[in-house]
Amino acid sequence: MADFEIFELGNPVLQSGATLRGAKLAYKTYGTLNRAKDNAIVLPTFFGGQHTANEGIIGEGQALDPSKYFIVAPNMLGNGLSSSPSNTPPPYGQARFPGVTVHDNVMLQHRLMTEKLGVEKIAMVTGWSMGAQQTFQWGCLYPDIVERILPICGSAKTSRHNYVFLEGVKFALTADDAWQDGWYDKPPTKGLRAMGRVYAGWAVSQAFYREEIYLKIGYSSLEDYLVSFWEGRRVLSDANNFLAMIWTWQNADLSDNPLYGGDYEKALGGIKAKAIVMPCVTDLYFTPEDSQIEVGFMPNAEYRPIQSIWGHLAGGPGFNPEDAKFVDDAMKELLAS
Amino acid sequence: MADFEIFELGNPVLQSGATLRGAKLAYKTYGTLNRAKDNAIVLPTFFGGQHTANEGIIGEGQALDPSKYFIVAPNMLGNGLSSSPSNTPPPYGQARFPGVTVHDNVMLQHRLMTEKLGVEKIAMVTGWSMGAQQTFQWGCLYPDIVERILPICGSAKTSRHNYVFLEGVKFALTADDAWQDGWYDKPPTKGLRAMGRVYAGWAVSQAFYREEIYLKIGYSSLEDYLVSFWEGRRVLSDANNFLAMIWTWQNADLSDNPLYGGDYEKALGGIKAKAIVMPCVTDLYFTPEDSQIEVGFMPNAEYRPIQSIWGHLAGGPGFNPEDAKFVDDAMKELLAS
Numbered sequence: 001m002a003d004f005e006i007f008e009l010g011n012p013v014l015q016s017g018a019t020l021r022g023a024k025l026a027y028k029t030y031g032t033l034n035r036a037k038d039n040a041i042v043l044p045t046f047f048g049g050q051h052t053a054n055e056g057i058i059g060e061g062q063a064l065d066p067s068k069y070f071i072v073a074p075n076m077l078g079n080g081l082s083s084s085p086s087n088t089p090p091p092y093g094q095a096r097f098p099g100v101t102v103h104d105n106v107m108l109q110h111r112l113m114t115e116k117l118g119v120e121k122i123a124m125v126t127g128w129s130m131g132a133q134q135t136f137q138w139g140c141l142y143p144d145i146v147e148r149i150l151p152i153c154g155s156a157k158t159s160r161h162n163y164v165f166l167e168g169v170k171f172a173l174t175a176d177d178a179w180q181d182g183w184y185d186k187p188p189t190k191g192l193r194a195m196g197r198v199y200a201g202w203a204v205s206q207a208f209y210r211e212e213i214y215l216k217i218g219y220s221s222l223e224d225y226l227v228s229f230w231e232g233r234r235v236l237s238d239a240n241n242f243l244a245m246i247w248t249w250q251n252a253d254l255s256d257n258p259l260y261g262g263d264y265e266k267a268l269g270g271i272k273a274k275a276i277v278m279p280c281v282t283d284l285y286f287t288p289e290d291s292q293i294e295v296g297f298m299p300n301a302e303y304r305p306i307q308s309i310w311g312h313l314a315g316g317p318g319f320n321p322e323d324a325k326f327v328d329d330a331m332k333e334l335l336a337s
Numbered sequence: 338m339a340d341f342e343i344f345e346l347g348n349p350v351l352q353s354g355a356t357l358r359g360a361k362l363a364y365k366t367y368g369t370l371n372r373a374k375d376n377a378i379v380l381p382t383f384f385g386g387q388h389t390a391n392e393g394i395i396g397e398g399q400a401l402d403p404s405k406y407f408i409v410a411p412n413m414l415g416n417g418l419s420s421s422p423s424n425t426p427p428p429y430g431q432a433r434f435p436g437v438t439v440h441d442n443v444m445l446q447h448r449l450m451t452e453k454l455g456v457e458k459i460a461m462v463t464g465w466s467m468g469a470q471q472t473f474q475w476g477c478l479y480p481d482i483v484e485r486i487l488p489i490c491g492s493a494k495t496s497r498h499n500y501v502f503l504e505g506v507k508f509a510l511t512a513d514d515a516w517q518d519g520w521y522d523k524p525p526t527k528g529l530r531a532m533g534r535v536y537a538g539w540a541v542s543q544a545f546y547r548e549e550i551y552l553k554i555g556y557s558s559l560e561d562y563l564v565s566f567w568e569g570r571r572v573l574s575d576a577n578n579f580l581a582m583i584w585t586w587q588n589a590d591l592s593d594n595p596l597y598g599g600d601y602e603k604a605l606g607g608i609k610a611k612a613i614v615m616p617c618v619t620d621l622y623f624t625p626e627d628s629q630i631e632v633g634f635m636p637n638a639e640y641r642p643i644q645s646i647w648g649h650l651a652g653g654p655g656f657n658p659e660d661a662k663f664v665d666d667a668m669k670e671l672l673a674s
Contacts, residue, residue: 190511
């Protein structure tokens with residue numbers, strides 16, 4: 001019944017030195033690779049999301065049109081479909097899942113694209129949030145393969161403030177004794193709900209609440225929005241998976257590898273792809289200022305902020321149609337160039 | 338050894354209908370009431386702070402000069418010195434402490450000023466954060482007594498986003514099983530530390546972290562700042578006291594009383610005092626936009642934002658000397674007018 005496929009990666013050695021034995025990359029493809037093999041698009045997933053969460057932005061008439069493009073949606077490690085704490089057998093499951101970097105993710109996705117799918121050029125990489133972090137990393141790691149990138153509400157390196165925001169999320173989740181240092185049998189639901197509440201203040205803007213947008217999108221009250229959307233978004237998922245992805249997020253840095261040796265500006269300079277970088281002006285953790293700084297070091301990038309009060313969610317799939325159209329238009333323009 | 342005095346309030350009935358039996362208001366005075374009885378200043382406390390935390394802004398050469406003014410610093414109910422969950426005997430202590438509003442606080446402070454201290458006019462009320470909320474309430478509730486107000490990084494009514502931010506703080510604290518619905522014997526330290534980490538992202542700005550200001554003020558690393566300052570600021574205090582003050586904060590609304598019946602704009606219009614309203618441009622929960630809106634309904638108020646990357650802490654006592662001077666200058670100007 002699964003609507004995705006699994007690419008068996010073998011036993012890749014991660015940046016940390018750990019080996020992810022029997023590693024699996026879950027992915028789905030939409031459309032067909034053309035003869036010239038130049039119509040592939042990579043669409044990585046975001047924090048807590050699986051490939052299905054992005055499907056709203058794939059379709060005829062949209063930039064990601066499967067009648068034109070061969071769209072590959074790899075699931076981030078830790079998201080519950082690809083190798084994750086929740087699906088890795090002992091001794092590496094649950095609390096023992098190794099730290100996986102964005103760099104690790106992208107290297108394994110590159111193997112999927114080349115070894116498994118036979119792609120040689122990638123027309124575009126795009127993604128939202130942690131998907132944008134993978135997008136930057138793709139551009140930096142494979143500059144001769146990636147022709148265009150469109151990172152949405154994300155950064156090439158996790159800023160210190162963003163790291164601190166995640167400390168709050170992580171500590172709220174793990175304050176629940178039921179978490180048991182990751183060795184739980186029953187889920188730490190109190191912690192997961194607390195995580196949802198902490199997230200609620202960060203992921204949309206102050207103005208979103210001031211203007212009571214939640215009432216206009218089908219929630220009956222503020223409390224209904226907090227429970228239905230924010231607790232609901234977290235409480236049914238696996239706590240260790242969230243913590244694995246938070247580790248990936250907190251450690252995201254496209255320059256943290258032998259090629260760039262931590263030289264962040266140089267690593268940004270290594271992104272040859274034509275880029276449109278799209279933060280949202282009211283994003284509270286992937287801030288527009290950080291995107292502006294990054295664009296300043298990229299040789300072929302345009303800074304094009306989303307003017308919206310939806311905060312971080314502005315650029316996400318399935319939230320605000322107006323913002324989605326603004327992003328989709330930019331994708332069409334970039335793909336046409 | 339106590340450096341403060343206690344005003345016995347008797348058994349006041351609160352807005353909620355509860356009676357706070359044997360209620361106590363802890364306060365300290367600095368300077369002397371003059372003959373004309375027109376040199377009194379009220380300086381309420383902020384969330385988690387006691388009157389001592391404000392003493393850095395009192396002194397010769399500063400606006401709050403005790404050689405000129407009679408400065409009265411009442412402690413907010415719930416802060417551990419005035420009646421609080423931690424010091425109220427059964428049956429109303431710990432988890433049974435009633436919800437106290439900003440309005441309740443200010444009515445009781447008014448009794449202190451008039452009944453106990455014989456003050457008839459108040460030259461100025463000023464305070465930071467929840468102290469600012471009390472400041473607005475003073476201006477609205479006693480327009481014929483209060484001549485000037487200078488609220489710093491606070492609002493007359495808690496915005497919805499600010500409420501949501503506090504939901505995150507509250508849920509992080511109470512996710513710890515050791516909290517035991519408020520009936521703990523040992524403090525829920527994991528929850529208190531989680532609360533500190535959640536706070537860390539909110540109370541200073543993104544730019545504060547980008548520019549690593551914590552290194553310039555004596556912390557050796559980001560982690561050192563998070564533990565020493567943010568966990569340290571929370572872990573030694575009483576969890577129920579925090580929750581009592583969060584209740585006060587979340588329910589702050591200067592119009593929620595029979596006189597204004599929830600008409601927020603009208604209540605702001607009822608503040609006759611000459612006012613300088615001082616948010617910080619990078620405050621993430623008491624936003625400058627909210628202050629601008631409030632000033633728009635106040636007949637005699639000026640909006641004067643603090644240009645700083647210190648976020649909410651910009652206006653707080655003892656944080657950034659430059660911002661403190663900007664606020665102190667405004668206080669001097671207001672007092673001279």
